[in-house]
Amino acid sequence: MNYLVTGGAGFVGSAIVKKLLKQGHVLTVIDNLNTGYIENIPKDVLFIEGDFSKNETIKKLNNAKFDGIFHIGGQSSGEMSYEDPEYDLNTNTLSTLKLLQYCVKTECKTFIYASTMSVYGEKESQEKFNEQDETNPKSFYAVGKLASEKYLEIFSKQFGIDYVSLRYFNIYGPGQNLDNLKQGMVSIYLKQFLDDSFDKVIVKGDLNRFRDLIYIDDIVDITIESAQNNKFINKIINIGTGRKTTVNEMLTLIRKYTGSEKKIVIEEGTPGDQFGIYANNKLLLSIYNKPLLDFDIGLKKMIEWIREK
Ligand SMILES: NC(=O)c1ccc[n+]([C@@H]2O[C@H](COP(=O)([O-])OP(=O)(O)OC[C@H]3O[C@@H](n4cnc5c(N)ncnc54)[C@H](O)[C@@H]3O)[C@@H](O)[C@H]2O)c1
Incomplete structure (x- = not known):
């Protein structure tokens, strides 16, 4: 084609x-x-x-x-x-x-x-x-x-x-632009956790927000x-996967897999940011048969990719 x-x-x-x-x-x-x-x-x-x-x-x-x-x-x-x-x-x-x-x-x-x-x-x-x-x-x-x-x-x-x-x-996943700190929660947090030029991790908004x-x-x-x-x-x-992950859960897992002990600083949220929604993905699952990867596994793959880079 x-x-x-x-x-x-x-x-x-x-x-x-x-x-x-x-x-x-x-x-x-x-x-x-x-x-x-x-x-x-x-x-x-x-x-x-x-x-x-x-x-x-x-x-x-x-x-x-x-x-x-x-x-x-x-x-x-x-x-x-x-x-x-x-x-x-x-x-x-x-x-x-x-x-x-x-x-x-x-x-x-x-x-x-x-x-x-x-x-x-x-x-x-x-x-x-x-x-x-x-x-x-x-x-x-x-x-x-x-x-x-x-x-x-x-x-x-x-x-x-x-x-x-x-x-x-x-x-999220390998290939994501880690230098764009305005899009993509997982990449934004990983960048701050893993890049030595950041001495802390800034989270814009509530830890109970989810994705x-x-x-x-x-x-x-x-x-x-x-x-x-x-x-x-x-x-x-x-x-979507039909599963929700809070910011807090993301940060905890990132700490677990990176070993980083950087301080987390909560700042005011950004305009238009959603607190959290997740997918009812019944329609997708009715027409697409492959299983969707768990965040836990995907996150590890992404961290490996960053470390190889
Ligand atoms: N990444 C996510 O979590 C997410 C979630 C929902 C929807 N989307 C949508 O998926 C699409 C891809 O997102 P992404 O994460 O790959 O973003 P990205 O910024 O990495 O990629 C977008 C690409 O479009 C190009 N582009 C932007 N404006 C352009 C223009 N006017 N003319 C030509 N090229 C232009 C950029 O240079 C870039 O290469 C976007 O439309 C985005 O809105 C992404």
């Missing part, structure tokens, strides 16, 4: 690219290297460096026909979306519209979208969310992602594009299968 992958220089996108190449597919990658790294782009893909929300970048695709588009790239931090809401809107929403228009023009019929659990926001006395639950975004980031989901639904109805909106929960942590290899397998398994078509799907 001939696929376009956006965000292929980033954490999730580059892992997807590697696996798709192993499967023998032909790939084009777009990335502006905003948070991604050129070293993540393998030589055997066609790489277009540029902002996918801009016409000049889309033009560089030369009307090439793709069997599917994996729109993985985006601005992935709620905190950053407050610092630059306009970049967030262009990157996470305008880009989706432009790529969908490209699909219509070039008759591409499959669009896989990296959405987020942030679209649910929060609701008092509810921790576990399913795909039918009300969405209530708390950050500009989440608003933009939800808007993209809506564009997909309309393009599907009007133009027959098959879409999958994958509401990723919190992804549904899903390992990168599971994300890659699910995302690729979603383009190849008809059961995923035209669905919004929670991509």
